[in-house]
Amino acid sequence: MPTDIPEPQAVCDSISRSAIFMVATLKAGPESASTVRALCADVAGLVRAVGTRAPPANLSCVCGFSSDGWDTLFGAPRPANLHAFREFGEGGRRAIGTPGDLLLHIRADHMDLCFELAALLMERMGDAVSVVDEVHGFRYFDLRDMVGFVDGTENPRGREAVEFALISDQDPAFAGGSYVMVQKYLHDMAGWDALPVEAQERIIGRKKLSDVELADGVKPSSSHSSLTTIEKDGQEVKILRHNMAFGRPGAGEFGTYFIGYASSPEPIEQMLENMFVGRPPGNYDRLLDYSRAVTGGLFFVPSASLLEDLADRDPQASANESASAG
Numbered sequence: 001m002p003t004d005i006p007e008p009q010a011v012c013d014s015i016s017r018s019a020i021f022m023v024a025t026l027k028a029g030p031e032s033a034s035t036v037r038a039l040c041a042d043v044a045g046l047v048r049a050v051g052t053r054a055p056p057a058n059l060s061c062v063c064g065f066s067s068d069g070w071d072t073l074f075g076a077p078r079p080a081n082l083h084a085f086r087e088f089g090e091g092g093r094r095a096i097g098t099p100g101d102l103l104l105h106i107r108a109d110h111m112d113l114c115f116e117l118a119a120l121l122m123e124r125m126g127d128a129v130s131v132v133d134e135v136h137g138f139r140y141f142d143l144r145d146m147v148g149f150v151d152g153t154e155n156p157r158g159r160e161a162v163e164f165a166l167i168s169d170q171d172p173a174f175a176g177g178s179y180v181m182v183q184k185y186l187h188d189m190a191g192w193d194a195l196p197v198e199a200q201e202r203i204i205g206r207k208k209l210s211d212v213e214l215a216d217g218v219k220p221s222s223s224h225s226s227l228t229t230i231e232k233d234g235q236e237v238k239i240l241r242h243n244m245a246f247g248r249p250g251a252g253e254f255g256t257y258f259i260g261y262a263s264s265p266e267p268i269e270q271m272l273e274n275m276f277v278g279r280p281p282g283n284y285d286r287l288l289d290y291s292r293a294v295t296g297g298l299f300f301v302p303s304a305s306l307l308e309d310l311a312d313r314d315p316q317a318s319a320n321e322s323a324s325a326g
Ligand code: HEM
Pocket: 145, 146, 147, 149, 150, 151, 152, 153, 154, 155, 183, 185, 204, 206, 224, 225, 226, 228, 229, 239, 241, 256, 258, 260, 268, 269, 271, 272, 287, 291
C-alpha cells in the first residue's frame, strides 16, 4: 500500500464467508446526526472488542455515507465524486436507486461475529436511524454465489486492489477513501435452473464447474464478464467486489447482494449501463432476465483516520465558513 495515503477502512480485506449489509436512513433532527457522528469515532474500537475474541475470523466493518447523508452529517468539504445513485435501464430491466444515508458492510468468516457487531452498532445508534434494508449474506461452496458460479475470480488483488479501489491523488483531501455501490438482486431461480448449464455459462462467460473463462469467439459479447470488462484510455479498469448470496427458502427468496468498491463511481456506473442498457444498446446482460435489482445505493467510504475525525465535524460551522469564504 502506498505509504502516503491515510489508513483505509477494511475495503481491501480478503474474501469472507459471511457478511451483514445494513442500509439506514437518518431520523430528522440534530440529535440523530450527532449520535451517528459520535459513532464514527467508536466503530474501530467496537470491531476490536468483538474481533479480538475470535482472531482467525477476520472481523471488519466498513462505513459509508450517501450524498444526502454526507451533507446532513458532515457538510463541506465533500468528496469530489459523491452524488445520488444514477439509475439505468427501463421497464422491467432497471437499476433503481432506493433510500439510504448510511451503509454498514460487516464481514467475518463466522456469522456470530457479524451479528454481535451489528447488534452493538445498532444499540449505539438507537432511534437515530431507521434500518431500511438488512441482508445476512453467505458464500456457497467454493465461494459461489446464488446462481452457482464462483464469484470474485477476476477481482484485483494486492497492489492492484489498492490502486483500483482507493482514492489517492484524484482527490487528495479524501485520499484513502473509496466509493461503494450496493444493489440487492432477487433471482428467478426456477427460470435459471431450467436453463442448460451451457446456456448459463454463455450468460456469465465462464465455465460453471471449473470457473475457467470461455474462449474468445465462444464467449458472447452480451456475457456478464464481457459487459463488465471496461477500458479507459486503452487500459482495463477494474472494481473490487465482495458479493454474497442470501435468501429465505421458505419465502421463495433467492438473491445476490452486489457490492463493488472503486476509486470513483464512474467505472461501476459504466458497468451498470453496459449491463442494463447494453453495449451497444440492446446487447444487454441476460443475467438480468433472471435477476431483478430491488435496491440501489452509492456511498462514500472515508479513510479510517478521516472516519474518526468526522466525529468532531460540525456541519453548521463548515456551512458558515464556506459562506464567509464565498
Ligand atoms: C445478479 C448480480 C450479479 C451476479 C450474480 C454476478 C456474478 C458474477 C460472476 C459469477 C462473475 C464471474 C467471476 C468473477 O470474475 O467474479 C462476475 C464477474 C464480474 N462482475 Fe458480476 N455479478 C452480478 C452483478 C454485477 C454488477 C451489478 C456489476 C457491476 C456494476 C458486476 C461486475 C462484475 C465484474 C467487473 C466482473 C469481472 C469481469 C471480468 O473481469 O471478467 N457484477 N460476476
